[in-house]
Amino acid sequence: MPQITYRQAIKEALAEEIERDPNVFVMGEEVAQYNGAYKVTEGLWEKYGDKHLVDAPISEAGFIGLGIGASMLGMRPVMEFMFWSFCYVAFDQLLNNGSFCRYMSGGLMNVPIVVRGPANGGTNVGATHSHTPENLCANHPGIKVVCPSNAADAKGLMKTAIRDNDPVFVMENTVLYGQKWEVPEEEYLIPMGKANILKEGKDISLIAHGRAAITALEAAGKLAEEYDIDAEVLDLRSIRPLDVEAILATVKKTNRVVYVEENKPFASVGAQITSIIQEEAFDYLDAPILRVSTIDAPQIYSMPLEKIQIPDADRVVKKVLKIC
Amino acid sequence: MTAKKKTKSVKKAERWQDVDVHELAKLEINQRLTDEEKVRLYTDMVRIRRFEGRSLRSYQEGKIGGFLHLYEGQEACAVGTISLLGADDHVITAYRDHGHALAVGMSMNECMAEMYGKHTGCSKGKGGSMHFFAPDKNYWGGHGIVGGQIPLGTGIAFALKRQGKKGCCLAYMGDGAINQGAVHEAYNLAGLWDLPVIFIIENNAYSMGTSQARSSAYPECLAQRAEAYGMDWDTVNGNILYDVRAKTYEAIKRAHEESRPTVLEVFTYRYRGHSVADANHEKYRSKDEILDYKENKDPITLTRKQFIEEGVLTEESAKDIDKAAMEEATASAEFADKSPFPPATSILEDTYWSMDNKGQDPQIDELNQGRFIFEDGGVYDK
Ligand SMILES: Cc1ncc(C[n+]2csc(CCOP(=O)(O)OP(=O)(O)O)c2C)c(N)n1
Numbered sequence: 126m127p128q129i130t131y132r133q134a135i136k137e138a139l140a141e142e143i144e145r146d147p148n149v150f151v152m153g154e155e156v157a158q159y160n161g162a163y164k165v166t167e168g169l170w171e172k173y174g175d176k177h178l179v180d181a182p183i184s185e186a187g188f189i190g191l192g193i194g195a196s197m198l199g200m201r202p203v204m205e206f207m208f209w210s211f212c213y214v215a216f217d218q219l220l221n222n223g224s225f226c227r228y229m230s231g232g233l234m235n236v237p238i239v240v241r242g243p244a245n246g247g248t249n250v251g252a253t254h255s256h257t258p259e260n261l262c263a264n265h266p267g268i269k270v271v272c273p274s275n276a277a278d279a280k281g282l283m284k285t286a287i288r289d290n291d292p293v294f295v296m297e298n299t300v301l302y303g304q305k306w307e308v309p310e311e312e313y314l315i316p317m318g319k320a321n322i323l324k325e326g327k328d329i330s331l332i333a334h335g336r337a338a339i340t341a342l343e344a345a346g347k348l349a350e351e352y353d354i355d356a357e358v359l360d361l362r363s364i365r366p367l368d369v370e371a372i373l374a375t376v377k378k379t380n381r382v383v384y385v386e387e388n389k390p391f392a393s394v395g396a397q398i399t400s401i402i403q404e405e406a407f408d409y410l411d412a413p414i415l416r417v418s419t420i421d422a423p424q425i426y427s428m429p430l431e432k433i434q435i436p437d438a439d440r441v442v443k444k445v446l447k448i449c
Numbered sequence: 450m451t452a453k454k455k456t457k458s459v460k461k462a463e464r465w466q467d468v469d470v471h472e473l474a475k476l477e478i479n480q481r482l483t484d485e486e487k488v489r490l491y492t493d494m495v496r497i498r499r500f501e502g503r504s505l506r507s508y509q510e511g512k513i514g515g516f517l518h519l520y521e522g523q524e525a526c527a528v529g530t531i532s533l534l535g536a537d538d539h540v541i542t543a544y545r546d547h548g549h550a551l552a553v554g555m556s557m558n559e560c561m562a563e564m565y566g567k568h569t570g571c572s573k574g575k576g577g578s579m580h581f582f583a584p585d586k587n588y589w590g591g592h593g594i595v596g597g598q599i600p601l602g603t604g605i606a607f608a609l610k611r612q613g614k615k616g617c618c619l620a621y622m623g624d625g626a627i628n629q630g631a632v633h634e635a636y637n638l639a640g641l642w643d644l645p646v647i648f649i650i651e652n653n654a655y656s657m658g659t660s661q662a663r664s665s666a667y668p669e670c671l672a673q674r675a676e677a678y679g680m681d682w683d684t685v686n687g688n689i690l691y692d693v694r695a696k697t698y699e700a701i702k703r704a705h706e707e708s709r710p711t712v713l714e715v716f717t718y719r720y721r722g723h724s725v726a727d728a729n730h731e732k733y734r735s736k737d738e739i740l741d742y743k744e745n746k747d748p749i750t751l752t753r754k755q756f757i758e759e760g761v762l763t764e765e766s767a768k769d770i771d772k773a774a775m776e777e778a779t780a781s782a783e784f785a786d787k788s789p790f791p792p793a794t795s796i797l798e799d800t801y802w803s804m805d806n807k808g809q810d811p812q813i814d815e816l817n818q819g820r821f822i823f824e825d826g827g828v829y830d831k
Contacts, residue, residue, distance in 0.1 A: 150611070176611070181638070182634075182637060182638070182641065184634035184637060184638065186600060186630060186631040186634050187600050187603070187631060187633075187634025187635050187637065187638050188600075188634070188638060189600070190597070190599070190600020190601050190603070190604060190631060190634075190635065191600050191601075191603050191604035191607055191635070191638055192604060193600070193601055193604060194541075194589075194600065194601035194602060194603060194604020194605045194606075194607070194608065195604040195605065195607050195608035195611070196604075196608075197584070197589060197601070197604070197605065197608075198539075198605055198608035198609065198612070199608070199612075200607075200608045200611065200612075217594055217597050217631070218597065218600060218601075218631070221592075221593070221594050221597055222592070222597060222598075222600075222601055226582075226590065227799055227800065227801075227802065228575055228799050228800050229572055229575055229576040229580040229582070229590070229591070230572050230575075230576060230580070230582035230584070230590065230591075230799075231570070231571070231572035231573030231574070231575045231576065231582075231799055232573070232798065232799035232805055233571075233572070233582050233583070233584050233585075234582060234584050234589070235802040237802075266800045266801075267800050267801065269801070289803065290802035290803060290806075291801045291802050291803055
């Protein structure tokens with residue numbers, strides 16, 4: 126299998142879906158003529174033109190709302206946030222209109238929209254540009270939230286998201302954009318709600334989402350090499366729908382859990398998963414569930430300090446050693 | 450201070466005040482109405498009035514929960530504008546949505562039942578008074594966040610244009626909504642991309658208890674802000690059905706033929722408080738003001754007068770229409786009363802398309818995981 130970047134994988138997903146369905150269009154700031162702030166859409170405007178790649182003015186509430194309205198008439202908008210950090214100026218549209226219109230109409234309508242863009246820290250851009258709103262968004266029934274950790278997932282999940290009839294928020298990661306993974310050459314889809322075991326193991330479960338899954342994998346390597354601990358790494362892929370079965374299965378197998386995430390810890394995804402595990406698999410636990418999250422403060426700018434603030438493999442290893 | 454010289458725009462803004470019904474009647478768009486159609490328009494206005502009256506009673510009886518924003522006094526706006534729409538035209542509005550719902554052809558029964566929170570309501574009792582929907586009638590709600598529906602309406606227009614359809618979207622808002630940022634973002638997109646949308650400001654002079662003068666800079670005319678976004682605009686006498694039709698017709702033509710947006714400011718008046726909970730509405734406006742509107746500017750009275758003059762209605766037939774509307778409204782309250790509440794299981798339904806359409810999509814069962822029902826024992830749904 127050829128290796129391609131995470132960025133390229135998303136671009137291929139967008140291109141393939143544009144070719145498949147004339148209703149698909151990508152809209153966002155700088156997505157067309159500028160080739161995308163992070164070059165995810167590079168070359169697509171040249172190839173597919175104004176009908177499929179639309180540069181929007183800097184007005185997130187306006188264009189996200191417009192995308193939702195267009196989706197009500199059967200369009201398949203893929204809306205880009207230059208950063209998910211900018212979602213808050215459009216939050217009313219995303220939540221009250223994107224996620225609730227179907228419900229409030231008693232199921233008479235649906236909103237088949239994808240909202241995508243990077244949602245991560247770790248790039249020294251300060252608190253305003255380092256948000257990870259997956260927990261906030263997943264708190265709203267009606268929305269699906271996807272956090273791909275690698276190129277193959279990013280492509281397969283993006284294609285699924287575009288074909289899905291509900292609003293799907295895809296949270297990408299600027300740190301991963303340039304990294305390469307093996308990606309199948311033939312067409313494929315990855316369903317939402319199916320977690321992925323990145324590494325089998327028997328001593329402890331490292332459960333994670335987004336780039337934290339890669340961090341967990343790295344930690345699992347160190348644990349094996351330096352401490353002879355065989356960790357299983359479960360990548361959730363999507364937060365909502367959530368693969369509860371896979372979570373419980375790994376807990377029942379290893380009886381120990383550390384949740385790894387780049388969310389801040391208070392009311393985070395990890396907090397939710399912890400609650401589910403203690404409710405559903407309490408008897409299988411041999412130790413308290415521990416969590417490794419981004420340190421609970423607004424994201425710091427200073428380069429060496431932000432490295433400390435977000436989880437790395439060493440922090441995960443330390444946490445694991447407390448219960449293994 | 451020297452008196453301000455009136456600009457061209459101010460003159461245009463004030464144009465709505467001196468419309469002449471007889472002149473308007475001669476316009477082709479009004480001329481072409483058959484007697485039957487005129488009776489229908491009148492009937493629809495009366496039906497809204499009576500429906501609102503009946504829902505107020507139901508609210509006072511404790512049958513309707515939450516907020517109730519009544520449309521009495523504004524009937525000519527919904528009926529006049531919507532009377533011009535064709536199969537490819539769409540409607541979206543705010544929470545004061547009963548008038549538009551009835552005007553697009555939704556039944557009193559489904560609307561009343563919705564407010565009663567019944568399973569037979571248009572949204573199965575999930576939306577309530579502020580959230581009526583009927584996509585089959587191109588009616589996209591019913592939205593509770595002030596100004597939030599305006600980007601959606603702009604998106605509907607975007608989709609129509611992109612799909613190569615000839616339709617347009619009427620997106621209604623109040624005079625208070627005009628100060629929301631999302632409205633201006635949508636204005637910019639509509640002007641920038643030549644979208645076939647008509648923004649209709651139903652200016653009933655107040656946003657809750659705040660008069661327009663206390664909420665908007667340059668309050669003489671809200672529609673004129675359209676100029677900043679390269680859009681056409683006009684002002685409308687919302688008490689004169691023929692004026693509503695005439696100005697809306699021009700805007701629809703512009704949307705259909707040139708794919709250009711328009712802002713219309715319809716001067717109208719609400720008789721009731723902002724919502725029924727707004728019992729003190731005579732504190733921010735005078736009894737005399739309300740009385741003046743009811744006695745001299747009432748859209749239903751003025752329309753009736755005109756239609757009687759034209760020989761389309763008689764005092765008798767008008768009374769019959771009123772009686773029938775009252776009976777229909779009473780029947781809708783009885784229908785709502787008798788209807789069942791939705792079953793508890795419906796709390797979870799209609800959240801995700803993919804959950805509601807199990808079996809139609811190969812991935813559904815997986816998608817269904819991770820849904821939480823806080824029932825006894827707090828288990829999740831598998
Ligand atoms: C974002 C938001 N802010 C405040 C409110 C509360 N609110 C509901 S209606 C209203 C007044 C709006 O007035 P206007 O736009 O003139 O419409 P009208 O009620 O006169 O039809 C307010 C303040 C709301 N629903 N949404």
